[in-house]
Amino acid sequence: xxxxxxxxxxxxxxxxxxxxxxxxxxxxxxxxxxxxxxxxxxxxxxxxxxxxxxxxxxxxxxxxxxxxxxxxxxxxxxxxxxxxxxxxxxxxxxxxxxxxxxxxxxxxxxxxxxxxxxxxxxxxxxxxxxxxxxxxxxxxxxxxxxxxxxxxxxxxxxxxxxxxxxxxxxxxxxxxxxxxxxxxxxxxxxxxxxxxxxxxxxxxxxxxxxxxxxxxxxxxxxxxxxxxxxxxxxxxxxxxxxxxxxxxxxxxxxxxxxxxxxxxxxxxxxxxxxxxxxxxxxxxxxxxxxxxxxxxxxxxxxxxxxxxxxxxxxxxxxxxxxxxxxxxxxxxxxxxxxxxxxxxxxxxxxxxxxxxxxxxxxxxxxxxxxxxxxx
Amino acid sequence: xxxxxxxxxxxxxxxxxxxxxxxxxxxxxxxxxxxxxxxxxxxxxxxxxxxxxxxxxxxxxxxxxxxxxxxxxxxxxxxxxxxxxxxxxxxxxxxxxxxxxxxxxxxxxxxxxxxxxxxxxxxxxxxxxxxxxxxxxxxxxxxxxxxxxxxxxxxxxxxxxxxxxxxxxxxxxxxxxxxxxxxxxxxxxxxxxxxxxxxxxxxxxxxxxxxxxxxxxxxxxxxxxxxxxxxxxxxxxxxxxxxxxxxxxxxxxxxxxxxxxxxxxxxxxxxxxxxxxxxxxxxxxxxxxxxxxxxxxxxxxxxxxxxxxxxxxxxxxxxxxxxxxxxxxxxxxxxxxxxxxxxxxxxxxxxxxxxxxxxxxxxxxxxxxxxxxxxxxxxxxxxxxxxxxxxxxxxxxxxxxxxxxxxxxxxxxx
Numbered sequence: 001x002x003x004x005x006x007x008x009x010x011x012x013x014x015x016x017x018x019x020x021x022x023x024x025x026x027x028x029x030x031x032x033x034x035x036x037x038x039x040x041x042x043x044x045x046x047x048x049x050x051x052x053x054x055x056x057x058x059x060x061x062x063x064x065x066x067x068x069x070x071x072x073x074x075x076x077x078x079x080x081x082x083x084x085x086x087x088x089x090x091x092x093x094x095x096x097x098x099x100x101x102x103x104x105x106x107x108x109x110x111x112x113x114x115x116x117x118x119x120x121x122x123x124x125x126x127x128x129x130x131x132x133x134x135x136x137x138x139x140x141x142x143x144x145x146x147x148x149x150x151x152x153x154x155x156x157x158x159x160x161x162x163x164x165x166x167x168x169x170x171x172x173x174x175x176x177x178x179x180x181x182x183x184x185x186x187x188x189x190x191x192x193x194x195x196x197x198x199x200x201x202x203x204x205x206x207x208x209x210x211x212x213x214x215x216x217x218x219x220x221x222x223x224x225x226x227x228x229x230x231x232x233x234x235x236x237x238x239x240x241x242x243x244x245x246x247x248x249x250x251x252x253x254x255x256x257x258x259x260x261x262x263x264x265x266x267x268x269x270x271x272x273x274x275x276x277x278x279x280x281x282x283x284x285x286x287x288x289x290x291x292x293x294x295x296x297x298x299x300x301x302x303x304x305x306x307x308x309x310x311x312x313x314x315x316x317x318x319x320x321x322x323x324x325x326x327x328x329x330x331x332x333x334x335x336x337x338x339x340x341x342x343x344x345x346x347x348x349x350x351x352x353x354x355x356x357x358x359x360x361x362x363x364x365x366x367x368x369x370x371x372x373x374x375x
Numbered sequence: 376x377x378x379x380x381x382x383x384x385x386x387x388x389x390x391x392x393x394x395x396x397x398x399x400x401x402x403x404x405x406x407x408x409x410x411x412x413x414x415x416x417x418x419x420x421x422x423x424x425x426x427x428x429x430x431x432x433x434x435x436x437x438x439x440x441x442x443x444x445x446x447x448x449x450x451x452x453x454x455x456x457x458x459x460x461x462x463x464x465x466x467x468x469x470x471x472x473x474x475x476x477x478x479x480x481x482x483x484x485x486x487x488x489x490x491x492x493x494x495x496x497x498x499x500x501x502x503x504x505x506x507x508x509x510x511x512x513x514x515x516x517x518x519x520x521x522x523x524x525x526x527x528x529x530x531x532x533x534x535x536x537x538x539x540x541x542x543x544x545x546x547x548x549x550x551x552x553x554x555x556x557x558x559x560x561x562x563x564x565x566x567x568x569x570x571x572x573x574x575x576x577x578x579x580x581x582x583x584x585x586x587x588x589x590x591x592x593x594x595x596x597x598x599x600x601x602x603x604x605x606x607x608x609x610x611x612x613x614x615x616x617x618x619x620x621x622x623x624x625x626x627x628x629x630x631x632x633x634x635x636x637x638x639x640x641x642x643x644x645x646x647x648x649x650x651x652x653x654x655x656x657x658x659x660x661x662x663x664x665x666x667x668x669x670x671x672x673x674x675x676x677x678x679x680x681x682x683x684x685x686x687x688x689x690x691x692x693x694x695x696x697x698x699x700x701x702x703x704x705x706x707x708x709x710x711x712x713x714x715x716x717x718x719x720x721x722x723x724x725x726x727x728x729x730x731x732x733x734x735x736x737x738x739x740x741x742x743x744x745x746x747x748x749x750x751x752x753x754x755x756x757x758x759x760x761x762x763x764x765x766x767x768x769x770x771x772x773x774x775x776x777x778x779x780x781x782x783x784x785x786x787x788x789x
Binding site for chain 2: 001002003004005006069249253256257264265267268270272273274276277278280281284285286287288289291292294295298299309310313314317359361362363365366369370373
């Protein structure tokens, strides 16, 4: 049994960690946090040069053709460093949707540009409050044009390529939904940046007005493709969450070792130690569930839907837990803007929502477990 | 990343599987499988006899204590082979419960500290289950604080005379031998005045009294020592070095990674799938689903944490510290799962007996769970271990560390 990453993959992780430690220290994250930039352009360029953007894209489409396990280890480091770049929307959502459903021409057009950092991509799915559901999609596609509004769209204000979930019928079935591909530069779509919980990652409202769009994948297959994309993104995001959980735990541990109160390091008080031990437990459970997700993703196993939901729930819980208790360990200092704790707290809670809420994924997990049991 | 055996592992697994298929006591398989939590018992057979027979059969064929050297009754197998064996033994592994302490803790201590002659004499019958061993550490005055124990050992010529009391001794009532931690010098700080022995549990002056537990069962005992004589040749380690010997014992606590820990989740999932609430299966209820999902990811998280440890063994590496979370997570989870399964039944959840065997099953879980959270290191001790050994946080400030043991306070408010 080898339920672990290979030495090469671990080396890639170390390489990514080193790169991010140098190019993406907290003060670089703060440039975006403080609203001075919409994302870290230099870092994004560095990602392309390091080959992070195309690691799972096949060589024939300009990528490294490595695979999803390699992408998982990079995602972990992206999460650990709070990298303020549109990595998840471009790589986990847009590139995955293209690889799953794109025609050869579409892949030839877009994937090399994603790998090179030239194109930022995203998926426009949500239309206001609510979780992923075909019923919630009102934006209409007819005669090759889209009309309607999407929000929130992750990195929507900076995206060049937008994959849009649109309604093409009204029978009440999943097959009412189809996917479309929009070149943002071609006009017909207006982006409005929205303020949000985690300013290190942009959110936008996109309004489509007679916007030209080309179909992505078979008409009526949209929901099926979205479900698959969300499962893949759930696993990859879980690695970001695991990386963030570990970092929040380390920050809390380090502070507990350094901070003296009542004449002793606060880490010697059981009330503090036990809080940190429980954070370690959450982070460990999340990591193990994420590894199972990585295995299912990399082998395209039939277990992927269940593994993805488990990874998603476990990683969401762990990051929220570690994010909030890291602040608690820091006491008053943890509640200041100056300390970095709130950046992890914000990211933890934003990632918890991006692909649909915890309760949505809980529901999904039980459905999928029942399906397996019935089979 | 994969879940596949190496060719050598596959060959070992095939050999183990074939032998188990041909030799295991299959007539008990269903019963053993069903008794996943609470207590393992057999309706029409004495479980101790069945367990001993299975252990002897394994030993005769070279499948007992796989990781022990052959000359002491083992197989000289690698850690991963031991895990594979546990996976293949499956429900029959539950029959090993009565040997866990002897094989997992007493045996390694004897192996590390006894004379060669004693090792050859005592270890093979321990491996084969013909002789059962128990571990006599905890006392009324020393549970989590094991080094606070007060049972005295006094030297008289070539012998030691033991007086005192042990408690929470699992299996003392059916054990043939025990390893015994005693105080040999009360005038020095507590960790420095301890000495370890092994003794025959049939020695004159040893009295075993079962403890009736909160669950109503009796798995543990109090053991009283009144002028019990132990020859000096049965001392394990140097006089007053018993704490280091005890650490050897405690570090050898059973590696349960192959067998996996019971969480109660599969039982709860089945239960919620079959229970009807408001005219539909309980599992279709929003609240039920949310609870189930939360426990599902804990159960799978533990499962894949074990897989990571097994993978380390497979590569010949030491597993990381992550496996230390198992008991801490599973202990309170079983308790919560059991309580929730009863809650779903409303007032009828209180009933047990033949007409309410489902409620009874979860009640057994509920009543056993507090023990799991205490034995072998309380939840609080487990958190200390994670915080100190894994995260590197400082140990507690110990006010009795440098005090002579006989000056350590013994009473609180009273």
